[in-house]
Amino acid sequence: MTDKKLLRALAGEKQAVPPVWLMRQAGRYLPEYRATRAKAGDFLSLCYNPELAAEVTLQPIRRFGFDGAILFADILLIAQAMGSKLWFAEGEGPRLSTITDAAGVAALRPTADIHETLSPVYETVKILASELPKETTLIGFAGSPWTVATYMIAGRGTPDQAPAHAFKAADRAGFAALIDRLSEATIEYLSAQISAGAEVVKLFDSWAGSLKGEDFTEFAEKPAARIIAALKERHPGIPIIAFPREARERYVGFAKATGADCVALDNSVDAAWAAEHVQKDGCVQGNLAPQHMITGGQALVDEARRIVDTFSQGPHIFNLGHGITPQADPDNVSRLLAAIRER
Ligand code: CP3
Numbered sequence: 001m002t003d004k005k006l007l008r009a010l011a012g013e014k015q016a017v018p019p020v021w022l023m024r025q026a027g028r029y030l031p032e033y034r035a036t037r038a039k040a041g042d043f044l045s046l047c048y049n050p051e052l053a054a055e056v057t058l059q060p061i062r063r064f065g066f067d068g069a070i071l072f073a074d075i076l077l078i079a080q081a082m083g084s085k086l087w088f089a090e091g092e093g094p095r096l097s098t099i100t101d102a103a104g105v106a107a108l109r110p111t112a113d114i115h116e117t118l119s120p121v122y123e124t125v126k127i128l129a130s131e132l133p134k135e136t137t138l139i140g141f142a143g144s145p146w147t148v149a150t151y152m153i154a155g156r157g158t159p160d161q162a163p164a165h166a167f168k169a170a171d172r173a174g175f176a177a178l179i180d181r182l183s184e185a186t187i188e189y190l191s192a193q194i195s196a197g198a199e200v201v202k203l204f205d206s207w208a209g210s211l212k213g214e215d216f217t218e219f220a221e222k223p224a225a226r227i228i229a230a231l232k233e234r235h236p237g238i239p240i241i242a243f244p245r246e247a248r249e250r251y252v253g254f255a256k257a258t259g260a261d262c263v264a265l266d267n268s269v270d271a272a273w274a275a276e277h278v279q280k281d282g283c284v285q286g287n288l289a290p291q292h293m294i295t296g297g298q299a300l301v302d303e304a305r306r307i308v309d310t311f312s313q314g315p316h317i318f319n320l321g322h323g324i325t326p327q328a329d330p331d332n333v334s335r336l337l338a339a340i341r342e343r
Contacts, residue, residue: 006067006137009283009315010200010239010261017341018308018316021068021139022293022333023286024323025060029293030330032059043088047073050123057128061136064333068137068200068317069128071193073121075143075204078189079152081117082181083109098155100167102174111185118189122196129197139241140198142190144205145182145223152178161210168215176218183223187230194235202241202264203227209246209266216250217257224258232259241285245322255281267321271310283315290320293328293336300332301339308340 002008005019027033036056040046047053057072076094080086085097099105115122128138142148146164154163168175190201208220228240243264244254251274255263262283265274271287278284287307292300308318318340324333 004135004137006317007199009317012282012315014314018318019067020318020337020340021066021070022320022324025066025070026056026072027324028326029324029328030059047077048120050120050127053124054127054131058131064337068139069132070139070141071125071128071198075148076151077118077121078114078142078185079148081114082185084152093157094151096151096155099152102171102177105174105178105181108181111188114185114188115192122192125193125196125198137199138197139200139202140190140193141202141204142186144203145179145186146211146219147205147207148182149178150207161207179219179223183226186227190231191234194238200239200241202243205244208244220244221257228259252277262317265321271307275310275313279311279314283317284311285317286319286321288320290322290324293324293332296329296332296335300335304336304339
């Protein structure tokens, strides 16, 4: 058995002090991140620069000693590798060329070609695998097919994913073909990250909450199950975290339906409910509202302790329910770690 706390939780071990890392832990709330990003130029140049991407991944590990280090990259790089145009408008978030019909899906580049664009990401993983402290677990990641598709179809982030739902309603087969292509590419992308040294991979389905009923089964659960099965076949024992954000009652049974070793909970989920209905199937991660990293104080400490206690009867990885925001105070991260670890 490994000494790494995060891997032990993923293997199903209950720990008095859970391992901890934070979504977006490398980011704009850290002055050292802002300095490195300025050196790289724009955000995408940082993602594709292995030395600088490794540097920003390491910054929060040096500062806080998290148990997990998440590769610095973005879920939308795969869209670019498949042929979508991608850019980040300063202060506005991602922009992409749009895919509006089956012809747009058919025009995407072959899956085998994605590595041409994504090879710097594998280089970043290799650097990290050799530079991380021995107790720190390296986490690779990709977006889930549905979430990446919502950006490829709309050309930007959307509050309700309306353009993707419209495509699905107008041409279900054409839409399914896009999910299929993304599933295939995601298997190759994550497999390459694992070969380069990622010890865990996480699938981010940030917009899973807008899929209902049969659509959730078809376009959130089944693609995740396909990707996880393929990765576990190629890399026996590789642990996988799935994050079907805002899945509500569909969190129940998600680990079983997909084969994920751990399910990440957003902050709309009641912890006691999740301990009973989700953690019974294995490890859970997450749940602290990111807002606490801005507001801090005793409320942060109380809430962190409540989450640790609520999930203390099974395997648990401490994390937020969504990414830490640029307004967060780094001192609150230190307070959070002290509250979790001084027990
Ligand atoms: O530290 C980490 O978590 C690792 C790196 C990481 C980033 N994005 C860096 C990033 C990870 C795992 C992601 C995932 C990601 N990217 C998701 C899924 C998780 C989620 O938040 O729901 C999504 C939807 C994206 C797409 C994306 N990237 C958006 C919508 C934006 C703009 C919003 C924002 O926060 O500015 C990004 C940009 C982005 N990705 C930043 C970072 C650090 C900020 C860019 C900057 O430095 O200007």
